[in-house]
Amino acid sequence: MKVGIVGSGGREHALCAILRKSSKISEIFCFPGNAGTSTIAQNIDLDANNFEDLKNFVLKQKIDLMIIGPEKPLVDGIVDYFEKYKIKVFGPSKIAAQLEGSKIFTKKICQKYKIPTAKFGIFQNKIDSKKYLEGCNYPAVIKADNLASGKGVYICNNQKESDTAINEIFDGKFGEAKNILIEEFLEGEEMSFFIISDGKTFKCFSTAQDHKRVFEGDKGKNTGGMGAYSPSRLISEELEEKILKKIIKPTILGLSELNSNYRGFLYAGLMIVDNDPYLIEYNVRMGDPECQTILPRLKSDLVKIINSCCDETLDKTSIEWEDKKSLCVVLCAKGYPDSFQKGTEIPNLSNILPDTGDYLFHAGTKKKDNKIVVNGGRVLNFVSVSNDFKTAREKVHKIIEKVNWTDGFYRKDIGYKVIN
Ligand code: AMP
Ligand code: GLY
Numbered sequence: 001m002k003v004g005i006v007g008s009g010g011r012e013h014a015l016c017a018i019l020r021k022s023s024k025i026s027e028i029f030c031f032p033g034n035a036g037t038s039t040i041a042q043n044i045d046l047d048a049n050n051f052e053d054l055k056n057f058v059l060k061q062k063i064d065l066m067i068i069g070p071e072k073p074l075v076d077g078i079v080d081y082f083e084k085y086k087i088k089v090f091g092p093s094k095i096a097a098q099l100e101g102s103k104i105f106t107k108k109i110c111q112k113y114k115i116p117t118a119k120f121g122i123f124q125n126k127i128d129s130k131k132y133l134e135g136c137n138y139p140a141v142i143k144a145d146n147l148a149s150g151k152g153v154y155i156c157n158n159q160k161e162s163d164t165a166i167n168e169i170f171d172g173k174f175g176e177a178k179n180i181l182i183e184e185f186l187e188g189e190e191m192s193f194f195i196i197s198d199g200k201t202f203k204c205f206s207t208a209q210d211h212k213r214v215f216e217g218d219k220g221k222n223t224g225g226m227g228a229y230s231p232s233r234l235i236s237e238e239l240e241e242k243i244l245k246k247i248i249k250p251t252i253l254g255l256s257e258l259n260s261n262y263r264g265f266l267y268a269g270l271m272i273v274d275n276d277p278y279l280i281e282y283n284v285r286m287g288d289p290e291c292q293t294i295l296p297r298l299k300s301d302l303v304k305i306i307n308s309c310c311d312e313t314l315d316k317t318s319i320e321w322e323d324k325k326s327l328c329v330v331l332c333a334k335g336y337p338d339s340f341q342k343g344t345e346i347p348n349l350s351n352i353l354p355d356t357g358d359y360l361f362h363a364g365t366k367k368k369d370n371k372i373v374v375n376g377g378r379v380l381n382f383v384s385v386s387n388d389f390k391t392a393r394e395k396v397h398k399i400i401e402k403v404n405w406t407d408g409f410y411r412k413d414i415g416y417k418v419i420n
Helices: 010-020 050-061 071-075 079-086 103-113 125-132 159-170 235-258 290-297 304-310 389-403
Strands: 002-007 028-033 065-068 119-125 142-143 155-156 182-183 189-198 202-210 214-217 217-221 228-230 263-273 276-283 326-335 357-362 364-367 371-374 378-388
Touching: 002 010, 002 050, 002 155, 010 028, 010 304, 010 357, 010 378, 050 079, 065 079, 065 304, 071 079, 103 119, 103 182, 103 235, 103 276, 119 125, 125 159, 125 182, 142 326, 155 159, 159 182, 159 202, 189 235, 189 276, 189 290, 189 304, 202 235, 202 290, 202 326, 228 290, 235 263, 235 276, 263 304, 290 326, 290 357, 290 378, 326 389, 378 389
Parallel strands: 002 028, 002 065
Antiparallel strands: 119 182, 142 155, 142 182, 189 202, 189 263, 202 228, 214 217, 228 326, 263 276, 326 378, 357 378, 364 371
């Protein structure tokens, strides 16, 4: 069968590489993909936000299944659009994608179904927001309601910082703001928890721990993710049961009462406080870099799993995992998450031949005159699957040293909570 993947990051290269292992796949198209996907699939230079051009290509090429990687096209309704043209597509509908598209939508579901989450208030203007904070303890968490590419969250330690956050959000830094969300700060350990759903049944799709801050020791600015490991050290049968009962099942119920059955990957960003889960946010897709560290542990055929979600037969499909530890380190362009240089060459990549259990997934790369050049801040993902996290990290570091890219940097402490 022919499969199309929308997106251009490390997540999409990982999806592409793991799908490639399936004997059912004849051809993969990436819209637009990166230098990594171009070696195992056909990159199509179409804008992922131009649904009409995508649809025309998909129909012309008779692509059997479309998989949507990033949140923006999902929140903008690409699934509803493709379905109008009878294109088989894996991902949630526009209504369900509001779980990521509007933090306030999610908070209202939490309120209605008593899902544990940080206490919060919703405000419509600067004056009311600032007044509310007068009686609150710091740190306070202030969030823009809409999609903000991971940048609309402020952890404020004092009034000066909260004033800045409120002003920036209402002044339109993340688009027009009718509302703002102010939350209590939860202290605990974060975990990324995934399920996959066909709209009738869902199954767990493993866990991971992301490292969002740019510098070692979890210091510096938030990024899209500097590395991850899977599974999370926190997960246990008891905790999984709590997460499903208190968070996932009531959310799925809430969506079904809005006449929207959830189909796709669902990523719950959780804070675990004293072995109890609190929902921080939902994402309506796989995480990046969580996807890169989770998928290499999958033993079952990914295309079979995704197809069964589109055909509502997930209940008959088994999902098996390697009982191993996987760790991913992201190599970034110097300057990220602020400004960095695009177009510089990444040398030595042709010398990198990963061993079995090692993976190199491209993210912000593209091919130019037969060279691989930087096209985004998070550039390459190095993953190793091993019997323990320490060995996995050592293998990853050895490969990165071979690349020896002087314009790049990476966190050397990914997985520090699971490695002495
Ligand atoms: P979000 O985009 O909602 O995932 O927020 C980005 C990051 O901010 C999260 O990964 C957490 O590290 C942090 N964060 C968000 N909300 C809270 C909260 N209520 N308490 C503590 N940390 C939070
Ligand atoms: N790794 C965080 C995210 O994908 O949103």
